[in-house]
Amino acid sequence: MLHLFLEQKRQVDSGDFNKPLGALPASLTYIKVVGCYFDQALGPLPPALVHLAVDSAFTRALGPLPPMLRTLSLGRLLDHSLGVLPTALMHLKLGAAFNQPLGALPPKLTVLSLGKDFNRPLRPLPPSLAELRIGACFDQPLAPLPPALVELHVGDAFSTALGPLPAGLAHLTLGNAFSRALGPLPAGLRSLSLGNAFDRALGPLPAGLGSLSLGDAFDRALGPLPVGLASVELGLAFSQPLGHVPRLCYVRRRHCAWAVAT
Numbered sequence: 001m002l003h004l005f006l007e008q009k010r011q012v013d014s015g016d017f018n019k020p021l022g023a024l025p026a027s028l029t030y031i032k033v034v035g036c037y038f039d040q041a042l043g044p045l046p047p048a049l050v051h052l053a054v055d056s057a058f059t060r061a062l063g064p065l066p067p068m069l070r071t072l073s074l075g076r077l078l079d080h081s082l083g084v085l086p087t088a089l090m091h092l093k094l095g096a097a098f099n100q101p102l103g104a105l106p107p108k109l110t111v112l113s114l115g116k117d118f119n120r121p122l123r124p125l126p127p128s129l130a131e132l133r134i135g136a137c138f139d140q141p142l143a144p145l146p147p148a149l150v151e152l153h154v155g156d157a158f159s160t161a162l163g164p165l166p167a168g169l170a171h172l173t174l175g176n177a178f179s180r181a182l183g184p185l186p187a188g189l190r191s192l193s194l195g196n197a198f199d200r201a202l203g204p205l206p207a208g209l210g211s212l213s214l215g216d217a218f219d220r221a222l223g224p225l226p227v228g229l230a231s232v233e234l235g236l237a238f239s240q241p242l243g244h245v246p247r248l249c250y251v252r253r254r255h256c257a258w259a260v261a262t
Helices: none
Strands: 003-007 030-034 051-054 071-073 091-093 111-113 131-134 151-154 171-173 191-193 211-213 231-234 250-253 256-259
Touching: none
Parallel strands: 003 030, 030 051, 051 071, 071 091, 091 111, 111 131, 131 151, 151 171, 171 191, 191 211, 211 231, 231 250
Antiparallel strands: 250 256
């Protein structure tokens, strides 16, 4: 057996599977538990395991993670230490309740998604990291940001300076507590979303920017808008002239909107 897949799609009743599984086959490479009430210890994880995803009611400690594990996705209730993260791990998604120290991050990690409650210092981010998503409670230093970073999404508690933005960054979302200066925006930035505390000059907007969302405190001149900009969202305080809006499809202010013909 290579795959183990437990799923509950119908309405919960007394027949829902929640029984011990016994020893798992050493050759098992894929475990997914989603949408059901399974909450039993998995026992020692198979040494060949590559993908592990648990969801819903699963709360058990996992024990040592196998050295070949590449993808780990945990549900909203699990809050146990993961121990040493395997060096092969590339994708790590943690649930809402997780708030344990992570230790050293694997050198090949490309995706890191941290849940709502996580607010622990992070070890240096690996240079390979391309996508970083951090939840509502996190407010710890992130700098320096990895050179490979393409997407950065940070929640509403984050207020720490970011340092220079990576040249390849394409998508940046910062929450309602962030008010620090950003420095030059990367030339390849495609979407920029800033929260309600931000009121700093942005400098020249990148030529390829397609989406711009600014919060309720922002009231600064934007300068020339990129010709390919598809949408702009402005907050309640914004009182600056937009100037020429070539090819702009849609402009929205909080609680009102108007279209601009292309």
